[in-house]
Amino acid sequence: MFHVKLPGHDAIARQADEHLVTHRVKLPRKVVERPIRQVVKRLAMALFVLAATAFIVWVDRDGYNDNAGDGVDFLDSLYYATVTLSTTGYGDITPVSDAARLTNIFVITPLRVLFLIILVGTTLEVLTERTREEWRLNRWRAALRDHTVVVGFGTKGRSAVQTVCATGLKKEQVVVVDPSAKAVDAATAEGYAGVIGDATRSDVLMRAEVHKARQIIIATQRDDTAVLVTLTARQLNRQAKIVAAVREEENAPLLKQSGADAVITSASAAGRLLGLSVLSPSAGMVMEDLIQQGSGLDIVERPVVKAEVGKGVRETDDLVVSVVRGHRVLGYDDPAIGKLQLTDRLITIVRVTPGTRVTPHSRPLPQD
Template structure:
């Protein structure tokens, strides 16, 4: 039987655990040891400055032990004064010394305490700030892109979608390696440490509110499990996955993936094409590499193109997307272009082509 309050305590423990596993991008700061060393040096400088101020006006101070104040007494007085200990054995007796205490030594005491206590306060408030950032991030996250796996394929996929206008704060990377997530946050992406085959890990990435999911894991069986879990949590998101073996592609489609890229086969076909025709292989590699040379893009049909045939458009059209069908440029079923069609075209890469409204780059192998 659970005691009253146990559920609330359990929820708080879960929230703290999630806060440690979800990492948001942050600006680069100095190393903790360097920060502490710098603050200690500043505090020491304040202590030395206070001691010399007292020693310079030593005639205005009285020592109960021997009435005179030397340099050691000045350092002793500065130490007990800045630390607010205040034994009272050395006191300012002249008006000038008391004015200096009010206008100079008291502000130095406050500065000294801020420097020493500030480090402790920063540590205590860091967790609160992080939880506040996490809650704010969750509430504002909508229609984002979840990337499972941040290896070579995952990084290339993120760079491609970001080149078409997706902001870095709309990307969430999921990976079991903490070092990989640190690399992702260094690039400005939010990261979740954990196994993406588990639903609780994907929920931390807010996959249920995602617009598209990219699965770029190292193993095909892991990709299948991730696709199953992601599709169960989000019925409408577009899921694109990469597999190594072509025989696993149908299984991944059955698991809920909308598009499957066979990385090993695609690389092999590119190698073979480069052997048969180096120039053709060079063109294909240029199409795969986004942002330079030629790019393959998808765009809507504009009003001026409605009623035209494919060859009558200004762009080099490769295929026409009509409904759920992808028709080749020479398919007789196309007839004339309709307003609801989308065109897959080859364009010259430039900043202007990347900012075309509603343009989506096709996933590449």
């Protein structure tokens, strides 16, 4: 069983989703009132229309005839308004004067229509909402491509998606997959699309449009789950860049054999950062600053520009720490680098100042 959701949703549809947790998609929308408040408001509106109609009839009571032979008092006016608005129409009280008949045509009939709309408004709203949601879902699927799929929205997944979004990725280009409904609710609340389900199943990943994704981040809680997700994702998308996190370092080679382009050992990485901070708190702070995108020092990858071709690493304006040449990552002091080539990519450290944003493949850019 799985459930596809996109950020935000109508409260009525939300209530239905609690019982039907399959094949549903939610797209961003404003938070609306609770269902109880909506019902109370519609009930109040219906009572107001009823009271207004009764008052109009009572004011023009001389233009109505009661078959019982008595005059039309306020109770008769309320009775007439009730049977008229509900389209029951017993016919025991009828308008006889021209003024009363004109009032029925131009005032009471529109009020009757309004009354019926209020009564069936909830049903109409649900039907309209489903149609609108289906249209938005189809439009979303048609437009979604080259996006980022994040499997697991725990601490690692949330931090990963915040980092890539800090480099310029739009939230509309992120789809979160998690078996926990609460985790996906948290993701949709932050503006990301979400799929509730087991990411080891290909049909769940297909609903996240993983076959059209540019990059896939796997941040599951279990290493064996990460391996299965990687295998499934790589089978569905041969070109996507897959980055996975594992707890145990001994499982990293298995992730790479399964198709991951890069594997991060979360426990070891945290331990090394702790050890570095013990040896040098300042160095630990610098490393933390480097991996936290969007402020202070950022480490980014960018292409070599034409003006840098033929120059040495130290002759560039940026602080280069590595050069990516083909499938090799060369340190800045590696003699094999020689002169920079147009096909090289540079891993540099830049300072991010307020009013700039840094993309992972470019120099810092001014904010729009």
